[in-house]
Amino acid sequence: MKTDLIKNGLLGDYSVTTLDNGLSVYIMEKPGFDSCYAAFGTKYGSINTKFCRNGGEEIEVPAGIAHFLEHKLFESEEGDTFQRFAKTGAYCNAYTSFDRTCYIFSCSSNFSANLDILLDFVQTPYFTAETVKKEQGIIAQEIKMYEDNPGWRVFFNLLRQMYENHPVKIDIAGTVESISEIDDKLLFECYNTFYNPANMFICIAGNIKTAEVLSQIEKNIKKVERVTVKSASFCESKMVKNNFVEQSLEVAKPLFCLGFKDVFSGERLDLKSRTVAGIALELLCGDCSALYRRLQDSGLIDNELSAEHFQGEGYSAFIIEGESENPKAVAEEIKKEIKSFIKNGVDTELLDAVLKAAYGDAVKRFDNTDSIVTDMIDCAISSGGLFDTAHILKEINEQDIIACLSKLTDEASVLSVITPRKEK
Amino acid sequence: MSVKKVDIANGVQGYYIENTRFNTTLITYNFYFPLNSQTMAVDALLPFLLTSCSEQFKDYIDLNIALLKLYGADLSCSVSKCGDCFHTKIGISVINDNLAFDNDKPVGRAAELLSGLIFAPKIKNNEFYPEDTAREKRKTIERIVGEINNKKAFAKTRLFEEMFGDDPYGKFIYGRAEEVEEITEDQLFTAWQTLLSTAFVRINVIGKENPNAVFSTAKQCFENINRKNVADISAVLDVIENDDVKDITERMNVTQGKLAMGFTSRLKGGLKTAAALSVFSDIFGGGPYSKLFTNVREKQSLCYYCSASSRRTKGVLTVESGVEEENVEKAIKAILSELQDMKAGKFDDSVIEASKKAITDSLYSYYDNAAAIDIWYSREIGEDISPLKAAEIVMQVGREDIINAAKGIKLHTVYRLLPKEAN
Numbered sequence: 001m002k003t004d005l006i007k008n009g010l011l012g013d014y015s016v017t018t019l020d021n022g023l024s025v026y027i028m029e030k031p032g033f034d035s036c037y038a039a040f041g042t043k044y045g046s047i048n049t050k051f052c053r054n055g056g057e058e059i060e061v062p063a064g065i066a067h068f069l070e071h072k073l074f075e076s077e078e079g080d081t082f083q084r085f086a087k088t089g090a091y092c093n094a095y096t097s098f099d100r101t102c103y104i105f106s107c108s109s110n111f112s113a114n115l116d117i118l119l120d121f122v123q124t125p126y127f128t129a130e131t132v133k134k135e136q137g138i139i140a141q142e143i144k145m146y147e148d149n150p151g152w153r154v155f156f157n158l159l160r161q162m163y164e165n166h167p168v169k170i171d172i173a174g175t176v177e178s179i180s181e182i183d184d185k186l187l188f189e190c191y192n193t194f195y196n197p198a199n200m201f202i203c204i205a206g207n208i209k210t211a212e213v214l215s216q217i218e219k220n221i222k223k224v225e226r227v228t229v230k231s232a233s234f235c236e237s238k239m240v241k242n243n244f245v246e247q248s249l250e251v252a253k254p255l256f257c258l259g260f261k262d263v264f265s266g267e268r269l270d271l272k273s274r275t276v277a278g279i280a281l282e283l284l285c286g287d288c289s290a291l292y293r294r295l296q297d298s299g300l301i302d303n304e305l306s307a308e309h310f311q312g313e314g315y316s317a318f319i320i321e322g323e324s325e326n327p328k329a330v331a332e333e334i335k336k337e338i339k340s341f342i343k344n345g346v347d348t349e350l351l352d353a354v355l356k357a358a359y360g361d362a363v364k365r366f367d368n369t370d371s372i373v374t375d376m377i378d379c380a381i382s383s384g385g386l387f388d389t390a391h392i393l394k395e396i397n398e399q400d401i402i403a404c405l406s407k408l409t410d411e412a413s414v415l416s417v418i419t420p421r422k423e424k
Numbered sequence: 425m426s427v428k429k430v431d432i433a434n435g436v437q438g439y440y441i442e443n444t445r446f447n448t449t450l451i452t453y454n455f456y457f458p459l460n461s462q463t464m465a466v467d468a469l470l471p472f473l474l475t476s477c478s479e480q481f482k483d484y485i486d487l488n489i490a491l492l493k494l495y496g497a498d499l500s501c502s503v504s505k506c507g508d509c510f511h512t513k514i515g516i517s518v519i520n521d522n523l524a525f526d527n528d529k530p531v532g533r534a535a536e537l538l539s540g541l542i543f544a545p546k547i548k549n550n551e552f553y554p555e556d557t558a559r560e561k562r563k564t565i566e567r568i569v570g571e572i573n574n575k576k577a578f579a580k581t582r583l584f585e586e587m588f589g590d591d592p593y594g595k596f597i598y599g600r601a602e603e604v605e606e607i608t609e610d611q612l613f614t615a616w617q618t619l620l621s622t623a624f625v626r627i628n629v630i631g632k633e634n635p636n637a638v639f640s641t642a643k644q645c646f647e648n649i650n651r652k653n654v655a656d657i658s659a660v661l662d663v664i665e666n667d668d669v670k671d672i673t674e675r676m677n678v679t680q681g682k683l684a685m686g687f688t689s690r691l692k693g694g695l696k697t698a699a700a701l702s703v704f705s706d707i708f709g710g711g712p713y714s715k716l717f718t719n720v721r722e723k724q725s726l727c728y729y730c731s732a733s734s735r736r737t738k739g740v741l742t743v744e745s746g747v748e749e750e751n752v753e754k755a756i757k758a759i760l761s762e763l764q765d766m767k768a769g770k771f772d773d774s775v776i777e778a779s780k781k782a783i784t785d786s787l788y789s790y791y792d793n794a795a796a797i798d799i800w801y802s803r804e805i806g807e808d809i810s811p812l813k814a815a816e817i818v819m820q821v822g823r824e825d826i827i828n829a830a831k832g833i834k835l836h837t838v839y840r841l842l843p844k845e846a847n
Binding site: 030089107250287293354367 | 495791792
């Protein structure tokens with residue numbers, strides 16, 4: 001076991017421990033707090049569909065297994081996990097995203113009992129051919145529900161046009177067809193590969209004692225053989241399939257998502273590139289930008305645009321979402337503004353203000369145990385430390401912003417639109 | 425966590441809720457005045473207008489830039505009903521002075537920015553500006569349309585309209601789109617003056633910074649305002665009564681039916697009765713161990729969701745459910761049968777314990793969330809009890825108290841929102 005203590009006089013200290021079996025444990029003690037938040041997760045999400053285990057042959061599995069496993073782990077031979085947490089009064093939940101599956105609880109008493117339940121249910125898979133069959137029906141319903149969700153569709157329609165090979169383009173829950181191929185054998189195979197301690201992490205923040213928690217975890221982590229897993233990388237060019245995609249659904253006003261595909265070498269972008277991307281998007285179309293005022297004044301948009309740097313293993317895209325009667329005109333204005341930034345530079349006073357606000361946002365995250373844990377999970381998956389963003393903000397300058405925005409080219413863009421259904 | 429109270433002006437209280445665990449300070453101005461159907465749409469639009477620009481920040485971009493320079497301070501604004509009062513909340517959350525750069529004092533600056541928005545708005549000749557009013561009207565109408573599109577919320581809004589009839593509590597807080605269209609700049613000006621001169625005001629400061637600067641800024645602002653006729657907000661709540669159950673069915677373009685049931689509950693009896701009602705409501709339709717979840721949803725598979733919630737400030741309990749049309753009547757019957765079982769004491773002691781643990785666990789966690797503390801100390805304006813004290817009272821609730829709470833529950837209105845019939 002190896003522990004590093006990372007200190008910060010103003011924001012508090014935290015520790016990162018790697019157990020002998022490879023499990024990473026992040027703990028931040030918040031002595032003044034009443035509650036605790038804990039997550040037990042695996043670096044396994046919807047994009048990990050092709051992989052090699054222990055250096056063996058590459059295998060490909062149907063889409064949607066990570067999410068399927070999340071559903072199934074809440075069941076045990078003794079019954080439902082929610083009922084076990086009900087006895088302690090804790091709140092529990094779980095989620096699957098593109099690159100992770102996390103099981104969480106929050107509580108203000110009985111921490112140790114709750115941690116025992118969390119460690120136990122995540123490490124005790126229980127499924128039979130019958131329970132898997134039943135779950136297929138439930139998940140198929142969930143997938144169908146998302147098919148009608150305009151916010152979800154506008155996003156995945158965009159990803160489908162953007163990515164040729166990368167599984168990020170497939171819905172997190174998979175498709176009705178792909179989940180029909182899932183059986184208990186496949187579930188066990190993926191569980192035994194990705195739910196190995198060496199591929200997992202535990203992140204905790206709250207009123208706890210690090211040494212006590214570490215010893216409880218060490219005692220309760222199952223002794224299993226270490227597994228190495230390597231997910232396949234997917235080759236993507238800068239090109240997108242189509243620059244425009246449209247679908248009709250029940251919406252009052254058209255919804256749009258404008259994305260710019262970004263290709264890079266290596267597995268993941270570093271923290272500085274990710275931080276710069278966020279700042280650049282804020283300057284370009286945030287609620288203080290000249291573009292936002294222009295779009296509002298011309299009546300093209302009524303509400304704020306939301307912008308995100310969407311990134312993970314093997315993918316990166318700049319995505320701007322909003323509502324407008326004329327999405328194509330908004331997209332043209334955004335593209336024009338990017339060119340104007342590249343030509344005329346950045347308003348440095350606004351850049352300073354945006355950096356100051358980003359610093360404030362980074363500080364505020366230490367007020368909530370759930371945001372601390374969310375950030376620890378990011379650290380466990382993408383490397384880096386909790387205090388790194390606040391430092392990196394000091395290094396960002398105008399050139400970084402321009403270099404970042406130069407990647408947002410017309411050829412790499414996709415506009416996805418959801419239009420209102422016409423009355424028959 | 426300690427609470428210190430300061431009198432700032434007639435009917436204006438300062439509450440300093442000292443909490444050393446946060447890196448931020450939250451300041452909120454809370455205004456309370458009696459609900460009025462005639463002015464509700466104007467009262468609801470006003471705070472959004474006040475927080476969009478001011479005499480100093482002529483438009484929302486100037487204001488947004490000022491917030492960025494305050495280390496990304498969060499400005500917030502909300503309207504709600506608190507019993508028979510309209511409650512307007514305008515607040516700001518900012519990082520503490522010790523985390524700022526170069527001896528900057530963001531907390532004092534945030535307090536000044538906030539009071540500037542409330543006391544020095546952008547007005548000309550006793551009217552707000554037409555372009556600002558038009559923009560905020562547009563946004564309010566979007567909120568109203570959003571509500572109609574959210575069928576679950578819409579069903580509850582319609583239930584309350586039907587349940588309360590002419591009582592302003594039943595009215596949708598933003599009003600109807602046609603009413604919003606007709607709001608004028610001078611009506612807003614009058615509403616603003618009335619708010620400052622007659623509303624009961626509670627200013628909450630939550631954090632570890634000394635609140636004196638915030639309270640003295642407020643004191644100066646209120647000095648120039650005539651506060652002789654402050655609203656009496658301690659008036660007894662109007663409780664609705666009924667003999668027959670109201671039964672409403674409406675049809676819209678929805679795929680899944682929505683069921684909303686409204687019940688009245690006894691209000692009198694103090695904190696212990698209120699605690700018993702919250703445990704009852706949780707066992708009936710709150711947690712994963714609740715009767716509605718385990719029996720109506722899981723065992724009988726009658727609906728997609730089914731839960732109960734109570735509004736103590738108005739003595740109302742509601743049950744909301746998403747249900748296919750063919751199961752609606754079966755679901756209503758099942759829900760009422762579960763209520764009968766509660767009245768007859770048919771629930772396990774283990775469920776009482778689970779429910780009390782869940783409620784107290786969430787009460788303790790209030791202390792770790794500044795926004796939750798603020799809501800706590802602005803909702804319970806009549807009674808100053810801490811979440812900790814409330815948790816103690818919940819722990820004292822016993823089986824008989826829960827049965828008594830159940831016995832006070834009476835069905836008032838059933839509202840169904842069902843798909844349009846196929847042609």
